[in-house]
Amino acid sequence: MTGSEPEGARVPDASGRPTPAAPSTARQTAWNYLVFALSKSSTLLMTIVVARILSPTEFGIxxxxILVVNLFDYVKxxxxxxxLVQNRRDWRDLAPTGLTLSVLFGLFASGLLAATAGVAARALGEPELTELIRVLAVGLAISALSTIxxxxxxxxxxxxxxxMPEFAGAVAKTGLTIGLAAAGFGVWSLAYGQLxxxxxxxxxxxxxxxIRPGFAxxxxxxxxxxxxxxxxxxxTLLAYAIYNVDYLAVGxxxxxxxxxxxSMAYxxxxxxxxxxxxxxxxxxxSALSGLQDDRxxxxxxxxxxxxxVAALTIPIGIGLAVAAQPAVGTLYGSAYAESAPILSVLAIYATVYSASFHAGDVFKAIGRPGILTAINAGKLAVLVGPIWWAAGHSALxxxxxxxxxxxxxFLVRMTVLCRLTSTSWLSIAGALCRPAAAAVPMGLVLVGVSHVIDGLADPLELAVMxxxxxxVYVLILRFTAAHLVKSAFETVRARISRSAATPATTKEDL
Structure with a gap:
């Protein structure tokens, strides 16, 4: 290995058998969320600014x-x-072959994407897409090099x-995209920022x-x-089809x-x-892969x-559904007002989707990714007809x-999860219902508040909501899931105490 053993690595018990140690998922998730928050806040800032410059049509193009590029990106x-994450071999045995495969596959995928750009553009009825896709294909080839x-x-x-890499990339993308959009580059500003x-x-x-593995x-x-x-x-291919069939149908x-x-509502x-x-x-x-031998x-x-996850996503989804109109007005402006009702429905969709999202991590961690293939294939088969029919009426x-x-x-995924593991529907309901019992009343309160403050400027209305x-959510959550609130406050208190105990740096220290 190139470094110390990962946190959560299995250690022998008294009998000499490896037993999984509890990985520090919470701490690493906090770091990963910080990466996410910084990079996505830059993306959100870029979207807010560029929405005032580009038209809905340019965002649609x-x-x-991206619809075409993602097909190749998902399988590159x-x-x-x-x-490489799931396999328990020594990293030094895996990395050289992994590097060779990822580079070869990535170059092949990006080359095929560039070669078929014209065909895709004609199929979608947008000639401008040809060169746009070819520029994005270069970015796909470059990103394949970061797989290892x-x-x-x-x-x-x-x-x-x-x-560092995620935040720096997001900042560069945001700055360049906004600058080029302001300079009149139109939809190309989005492509060059991505590159x-x-x-x-x-x-x-x-x-x-x-790490510096060689090719082998x-x-x-x-x-x-x-x-x-x-x-x-x-x-992943099925996920691509599922995630993008609505975009394809609407377009x-x-x-x-x-x-x-x-797409702006989504x-x-x-x-x-x-x-x-x-x-x-x-x-x-990553954590569940280390625990795969102890179900x-x-x-x-x-x-x-x-x-x-439920404590975070359910209130966000319900809050977005209620506050869709001021959210769209604040973030995008009046040109995108028709996105508000679409956002309300998609916010609830995202909440339902998040509830079963991580069942897929369990299937992959126990070495059964084929189950995901079967479930997603069934979902796609059911999804195509209703989506195509609905697209003949409206985006809503x-x-x-x-x-x-x-x-x-959701019902299918969780049923399969219960059959493969010791998870029960009762335990799933317990995990989901306690946050929901606080989030639903919160949503009802927000509906009332929205009627009272109707007429305020969109940013002010959104801030109040x-x-x-x-x-309201935190107050009710203290009764429905007190352990979550207590854990959150203890974590914040510990962070503050640790910061206060650290001596401040002075000029004399420099």
Whole structure:
């Protein structure tokens, strides 16, 4: 290995058998969330500013380009990154072959993307997409080079090291995009900003990971990585289809302008709810992989994580649903007012989706990614018809169809989880209902508040609703899930005490 053993590594018990130690998921999730918060706040700032410069149509065109690019981005390493995290071989045996595979797969994927850009543009009816996709293909090739250092940081549970590359990339993307948009580059400002972020993040990932594997090829290692990675890739491809069928349907049947409104509405719950799930998932999958030989400990760890996820995502989703109109007006301006009702539905969709999101981490950690493939294939089969039909009516109808199918998907995922582990529906209900019992009354209070303060400027209305919602939620949560509130306050108090005990740096110290 290139560093110390990862936190949560298994140590022998008295009998000499390896037993999983409890990984510090909470601490590493906090670091990963800091990385997320800093990078996504930059992205949100960029979106807010650029929304005042670019039109919904330009955002719609870029959304179509990303739709094509993501197909290749999702499969650019054929699951090698996930296999490197899950595989328990010594890192020195895995890394050289992993590096060779990830670079070759990445270059092939980006080359194929560039070669088929014209075909994709014609199929989507937007000729401007050809060159846009080719520029983004360069960024895809560059980002493939960061697969190995990023996988090492996840495997070693060193999520704090991701802070520099992620934040620096986000800042560069934000600054360049805003500058180019203001200079009149239009939709190209978004593409060049994305490219700049890929370059900076790849360079810095190699710097902070402090690993230097060489290119090599080991047949048995390759087979192990690909054997695990291919089912993960199948899951990823299905996830791509599921995540993007609504974009494709709206873009094809309603046009770029409607897609721009829909994608901007989706972006808010994506940043605040779905990205949070991704942040936690990266840590949780690493932690659960280390616990894969002890199903009872793994199940307890998952349920603890689910409780925290629910306590964060349910109030955000319900709050967004109620405060959609002032949120859109504050963030995007009046040109995007039609996004508000779409946002209300998508916020609830994101909340339902987050409730079953991490069941997938369990399936992958126990070496059963094929289960995800089967579940997602069924979801896609059910999803396509309603989404395509809804797109013939309105973008709002598409959001409603998405929510309806997601409710069914939740039931299927959790049923399979209960059958494969010691998880029960009662324990799942306990993890979800305690936060929900505080979030639902909060939403009802916000509905009343919104009628009282209707007519205020959107930023002021949003600020009032955020403050009131937070206070009501925390107050009720003290009764429905007192241990969560107590744990949160104790963590904050410990951080403050530790900071106060640290001597301040003076000029004489420098």
């Amino acid at each position: 870029f959304a179509l380009a 390493d054929l699951g090698v990154a996930s296999a 250092p990023a996988a090492w940081l996840r495997r070693s549970m060193n999520f704090s090291a991701r802070l 700049a972020a890929s370059v900076i993040m790849t360079i810095l990932y190699w710097r902070v990971a402090r 090829f080991n047949g048995p290692v390759c087979r192990e990585l690909v054997r695990f990675g291919l089912p993960v890739t199948a899951v 094809e049947r309603l046009g770029a302008t409607e897609l721009g409104l829909y 972006r808010i719950p994506e940043l605040l709810v779905l990205s949070l799930c991704v942040v936690i998932s990266e840590v949780l999958f 009872d400990v793994l199940t307890r760890h998952y349920l603890q994580a689910l409780t925290v 109808a598409v959001a409603v169809a998405l929510l309806s199918v997601e409710a069914l998907h 955020v403050v009131v919602g937070l206070c």
